[in-house]
Amino acid sequence: MVETVTLYRAPTTPADADAIADWLRDRVDAEVQVRDRLLGSVDGADALAEALAAARVTDPYDRGTGNTMVGVVRYEERALSAPERAGGVVYDGRAVQHALNARLPGRRGLDHLHVPLVDRVLGTWGDHDGRWHKRVAVLGQPSLISVPGLYEAPAKPEAYYEEKSKHAMLTGDAPPREVLEADVEGDFLVADDPRTTDALKGYVLAATDFVETGTAFCGDEDCRLHDAHRQPGVVRAQLRAPEFCDRHAERYG
Template sequence: MVDTVTLYRAPTTPADADAIADWLRDRIGAEVRVRDRLLSTAADDDLPEELAAARVTDPYERATGNTMLGIVRYEERALDDPERAGGVVYDGLAVQRALNARLPGERGLDHLHLPLLDRVIGTWGDHDGRWHKRVAVLGQPALLSVPGLYEAPAKPEAYYEAKSKHALMTGDAPPREVLEAEIEGDFLVADDPRTTEALKGYALAAVDLLETGTAFCDDERCRLHDAHRQPGVVRAQLRDPPLCERHAARYG
């Protein structure tokens, strides 16, 4: 049974940890707290090198990491000034292990730590031999990647068709902002005002895993569903009904 949930802010993103905490309080019987950015408060002399070792350097190579001095220095600067971070995918399980060892206070499964991250995280797919970006890596702590919300789920097919057409005609990849303005459809973009709302279901899924031992929901209409395409994220997180019957009975 989860007695306490501690959410951690990601101040360089539009994700509102306090609003997510309020939403969780209405649905679970646990105390919900909010603290400052975990990557800042948990940072020590070794964390930059561990983050450097968790970097995905090749999307088709299982091994990770580049711990050259310059990369470690970059990670040090990014921990101090998160606005400087970006363009890197990290092994989500390695980041999870690194942060688990640095959790403040209780680490038992009755106290869920739930950091919102300003980093992109991924997991390795044994089925296809490549890395996949993720919105969430559940467990202790449960990691919710804010940029992953925009980057991990695939965009509508029209997005990729327009991108290919533009590249064929001009020889260059079109700016992301141009494509986002031209393509109609349901998908989230960087700094989307719907970010906080969309992350609420992932936060509840993290609680549900510790409560029930089940990761995510198979019902595509439920906020505990882990959609792999952007229209699916919009349907699950931003459309009615908010929860399937089973999870509505538990958390509604």
């Protein structure tokens, strides 16, 4: 039984941890508290920097990860102290989860769930197709919620990729992201989207639900506990009515 949920801020992102916590308090029978950025407050920052370097995905089709050369570790150290300098890297979400679990403050049992909002892109390996997949959430202890993953992990509408391909054929270059986002019709989330906070609420609740029930996400595409694999599905599940399927409305509605 989850008695306490600690949510950690990601100050370099538009995600409002306090607003998410207020929403969560109305839906779970647990104390919900908010702390500052976990990646900026853990003990053993040098060891964490090396762990992050080792968790880097270096090839989307290679299960192996990591580059712990001195320069890479130094980059991770700088990114821990100045997160606005981080970006462009995908990390093995399970490896990051394992590294952070050993450094969690306070109680580490499942009665106290830690949910860091992180400013890193996380992925998990797919045994079914032999490649890495970006994720919004990596559930467990701690449950990691990737803010950039909200924009990058779920696939965008087909028109987005069609326009991207057409532009590349005409110019030989990939079009700037801003051009595609302006030209393509369809509802999808973009970097620094003002809907970020609302869209993340369901993922944070799903983290709590997973620890309580052992079930990862919901199969109903209209439920906020659904893990949509396409951007229109994220908008449908997180930003459109109804808020929950019947089963989860009874539990959280």
